[in-house]
Amino acid sequence: MLSNRTRVLLVTALAPAIWGTTYAVTTSFLPPGRPLLAAVVRALPAGLLLVAVTRRLPTGAWWWRALVLGALNIGAFFALLFVAAYRLPGGVAATVGAIAPLLTAGLSAGLLGERLSPRTVIAGAAGVAGVSLLVLQADARLDFVGVAAALGGTVVMATGVVLSKRWASPAPLLATTGWQLVAGGALLLPVALFVEGMPPPSLTTGNLAGYAYLTIVGSALAYALWFRGLRELPATDVAFLGLLSPTVATTVGWLALGQSLSAAQMVGGLIVLGALAAAQKHTPSGTRIRRPRTHSRPNTSALAPRS
Template sequence: MQLQLRGSKSTLASLLLIAPFFLWGTAMVAMKGVIPHTTPLFMAGVRLIPAGVLILIAAAIMGRPQPQGWLAWTWIMIFALVDGTLFQGFLAEGLVRTDAGLGSVMIDSQPLAVALLSLWLFKEHIGIWGWLGLGLGVAGISLIGLPEEWIFNLLDSGVKITTDNWQELFNSGEWLMLLAALSMAVGTVMIRYVCRYADPVTATGWHIILGGLPLWGISAVVEGQQWQNLVLSDWFALSYATIFGSAIAYGLFFYFASSGSLTSLSSLTFLTPIFALLFGHLLLSEVLTPIQWVGVFLTLISIYLINQRDNLGSQKTTQQSPILETSATNQRKSVTLAVRDSEPKV
C-alpha cells in the first residue's frame, strides 16, 4: 500500500511538472485562434491581469505572505517589466505574424539563453554536450527565423543580404518570438533573486498584474476595436489561456523554478512546441516548410542536449569506469609484485 501511495505521488509530481508546458503549448493555439477578432496587446493584458488576480486569491487561501519592503517590490517591478510586459507583448505581437506551433518553438528556445545566463551568473558547468546543444540551437533557430532567401543565398553564393532582407527580418514574427524567448529566459533566472525578498507565489501574482497593466495602457492608445468582434468561442479561448495558460501554468512553473533545479525544470521545455505543433495541426491546419521542420528538429535536439548534459556526461563516466578500475587493479598488482621481488631471499 505504501509503495502504491509513493507511486501515485510520483505520478502526480510528474504530471504537475509537465502541466505548465502542456498548458502553454495549447494556450498558444487558443490565442492564435482569437487574434483575428481582437488586438494583440489587449489580448496579452487579458491573459495576464485576471490570471494574476486568481493567483493572489489562491495565495491568500494558502496563507502565503505578501511582499514586504522596498527591495521586494523593486524586484517584483523589474520582474513584471521583463517577464510580464516585454515577454507577453513580444509574444502577442509575434503571434500575429507567425503560426502557433512555430511561435511556440521560437519561445521555447529560451533554455539556450538560460544556459548562458546560468554560466555567467551562477558559474554553471555547460560541458561538451551543452556546447554542442548551443551550436545546434543557433543553427536550428537560424533555419526557423531567418528568411529563406538568406539561407539559399548563403548556400549558393555566400552571404548576400539586402536592405529589404533586414526589413523583412525585423518585421517578422519569428524575430519578435526570439525577443520574447530572451525576456522569458531573463525572467526565469530572475525568479531566484525575487524569491530572496518575496514569496514565489505572491510575487508571481503581482508581477503578472503589474506587467499586464502597461499592455492595456498601450492598447488603449494605439489599438481599437479590442473586444467588439469577439464571439462566445473567443471568450472561452481567452478564458482557457488566462486560467490554465497563465494562472495555473505560471504558478506551477515559478514555484518549481524557485524551489528546484532550473536545469531540470528547463529540460521539460522542449515538450511545449510538441504540444503546440500537434494541436496547431489538428485545430488550425498549420503547416511548416521543410527548412523550418529541419530547424524545429535541430532546436528540439539542442534543448534536450543542453538540459540533459549532466546525465549524458555521467553516462560517459560510467562507461569508462570499468576500464579505469581494471587499470587501477593492474597497477596494484604491479606494485605488489615489485615489493615481493624486492624482499630479501632466505
C-alpha cells in the first residue's frame, strides 16, 4: 500500500513527465520558428480557462504575488528558456537547467528552513552528471548569451518554486494556478508580438491539435499537478522531479521520433533515476526541520505552488 506522500510524489511527477513531451509535440505539430507564440498559447488560454472555471480573482496582496509568481514561473522562465533554446544545443540548455534542484535546495534552506543535507547535495550533483550524459553532445558549442539565459531561467524557476511554497494561497489550487498562467502569458504576449510578429494567418489541424495539447495538458493540467505537489511536499523534493523532463524527452525521442539511444545515454538515465530516488528517500521523521515556534519567523506569508 502506497503512503500518502508516495502518492503525491507520483502524481506530481506527472507534471515534468508531461513537459518532457513538449519537444516532440513542438517539432511534430507546431509551425516552425514560433517558440514565443507557443509559450503564450501554453500559458494565457490555459490560465483564462482555469480562472473561468473557478470564477475566482485575486484579492489583496495576491494581485502582486500572482504577478510575481507568474513572471518567475511562467513569463521570465519561458522567455529565457527560448532564448537559450535558440542559442544553445538542447543538451547544453538542459544540463544548465539540471542545477535547479541544487539552487532550490539552497534557497529553501535560507527561506523555508528546509535542511540542506549532504545527501541532497550529492543527489543534485549526480542529477547534473546524469542529465549531461543523457543529452549533452561532445561537439556542443557554447554561447555566452545562451548560457546566461539558461542560467537565468534556472534561477528564476528555482526562485519561483521556493516563493510558491513560501506564499500559501487561501484560494483553490486551480484558481491560483490560473492567476499565474494569466500573469505569465500576459507578460509574454507583447514580447512574442514584438519578436515574432502576428501569428500565422492559417493554421493546420495538426497545429491546432498541438496547441490544444500544450494548453490543456501541458499547462492547465501539468501546472495544477506541480503546484499541488508544492503545497504538500518540500520544495527541494519537487524540484528534483524536474529532472524527469529531459529523461522523458529523450525516451520519447527514441520511441516516437526514431532517435538513437547510446549506452552513455542509458547510463545517464539510470543516474538521473538514482538521483531522484536518493533525493526523495526520507527517514520516518522526514528530512525537513521545522523551527520551534518560539524561534521561527512568523509564517504569515507562506504561500502557494510553483510554476
